[in-house]
Amino acid sequence: MAESVAGPTTGTGDEQPPVEGHEATILLERARAEVDPVLRAAIGSLPGPLRGIARYHFGWENADGTPATGGSGKAIRPALVLAAAAALGGPAARATAVRAAAAVELVHNFTLLHDDVMDRDTTRRHRPTAWTVFGDADAILAGDALHALALRLLAEDTHPSAPAAVARLADCVVELCAGQQVDTAMEGRAPGEVTLDETLSMAEAKTGALLGCACALGALYADAGAADVEALGAFGREAGLAFQLIDDVIGIWGDPRRTGKPAGADLAARKKSLPVVAALTSGTPEASELAVLYAAPHAEEDLEHIALTVERAGGRDWAQAQAADRMARVMQELARAVPDPEAAGGLLALAEFVTRRTT
Amino acid sequence: MAESVAGPTTGTGDEQPPVEGHEATILLERARAEVDPVLRAAIGSLPGPLRGIARYHFGWENADGTPATGGSGKAIRPALVLAAAAALGGPAARATAVRAAAAVELVHNFTLLHDDVMDRDTTRRHRPTAWTVFGDADAILAGDALHALALRLLAEDTHPSAPAAVARLADCVVELCAGQQVDTAMEGRAPGEVTLDETLSMAEAKTGALLGCACALGALYADAGAADVEALGAFGREAGLAFQLIDDVIGIWGDPRRTGKPAGADLAARKKSLPVVAALTSGTPEASELAVLYAAPHAEEDLEHIALTVERAGGRDWAQAQAADRMARVMQELARAVPDPEAAGGLLALAEFVTRRTT
Structure with missing residues (x-):
């Protein structure tokens, strides 16, 4: 297993002194610490029952309203907003972008609430999903409320880029919905009917869109030019x-004690994740075997065998190599957009983190 | 049955010449004609499958993508945006507010898509609801996309009031969600446990909030002061x-050929609508009878008898009197806020319409 933290640091690009190693972890923790008060204030403004559902979802409260110490996620999206602002505008821009970082995190969590309802996923971040506790209607409504809160947070911001940020974030939501729509539609299709290209397009809409939007919002808050x-x-x-490729690898081979999701849940649900579709379309003997296994109804004892078949068909190696290739390419692109390695350091550390993480 | 159009006109308050009678109908048709191109352009920007679901929901297409001639609703909310802008800013302000009117209509339709999923309602505007045709996931996602489109439309507007309008509309969405949350929670409670006050509060959040927001947005686009x-x-x-009170009356006693919903659907679903709760809390002998009827499982043949019991317990008269009282009061308030009767005419006609309509 790879380390769950980033490799050697290349500088933070903000007002903190450069740190040795673990840079991504520090950036993520710092983003979480800065964004959480804004998130808590926004969610505190919700009417009673919606507030409780949202606090449960974020891991701050139990279903009965008592305090909880669950995790709220890794804060990769807010950290990207802040790192992008810092990369192009330094510490001053970074400081103005905290509200945008919170808005992106609210959108992410709105989509999680809704996706869990649609996908009937029962566990997230080591806890029962909101719909299993409060019912479908409450989970849908809490998601709708977080969506509205996200855009209200940005709209109320006095930063001159706020209107452009609202429009961009709203546009991103449409793309996220389109990605989830393709994803749920794919689940109903036979394993042999799904191509790798359309699975990659779906992943780009479902995950790439919001991480891209996070970085773009950071740039907007740094008053960057359109290019x-x-x-x-x-x-x-x-x-x-790259994040989604690794997420899909973790979804099959990750340690459930660390991921907060049951082992093999993606395979049990017959999800057509990237490693699975790569395996199915590999042209190997294992591809045909996998197609038969995936067409059969769910049986718990098959999960290890299915995982092994995906691996033997090359699905795991393909996903990891794809993630590494994409990251190498985007790091070169970033070096052109932000030539100062110290300024780009935070973004590089976070990007490297997403391809090395194990949870 | 009352007329489905407004009473004597008091002037339109915009660039069209004053018309005799039927003023509300004309304002509604005009709002629909002005807003539809903006709605169609916004929905045309959605990715393929989401676009088709939205077009189906608006009655523009059948499920197979062929053109349809279904209705898109009465356009009361967009008409209120435009009438409020005209009342405070004349024809010029009205012309700038078309995009805001479309945004309000998009929010309304996003909530309809989601509410129909949660309430398991199967018919809307004379057609099967979107979730019955496309499934829950697609209906939820299409709703999410319309929500984002609404806020994007406003955020992309160059009007100086646009940021305040986005924040206000997003705030309104939170209230709509809270209202729907209380509504669905009420459905699970025994008939005797629900008070009239909380039902009125729920209706204010679920319906009053968006009609209030529509008028406030019109005022913002007329560059009106905070007061x-x-x-x-x-x-x-x-x-x-008042609109919701009459809507609930129509939901029980309306003609299904005109409402587009099955006869007695609200009673069949045991909805705790305003006339029902007024009847249940009336202290009459029929109240006790109704509580027993409402606690029993659904039986089609009971619906007429239940409707009669609500009426005998005074639920219908109470709702109509409440609606009339509230309208009389707000018309006085409007006369203070917009003293020129010609300027206020459009709003007055629309307000009168909502208490006289039968569909």
């Missing part, structure tokens, strides 16, 4: 695809 | 409550 906003958006989008 | 924005918001909110 730089697009360059950072493209960087984040590719990093998002 | 006028709040006054028009309060007017629309009360008009919304």
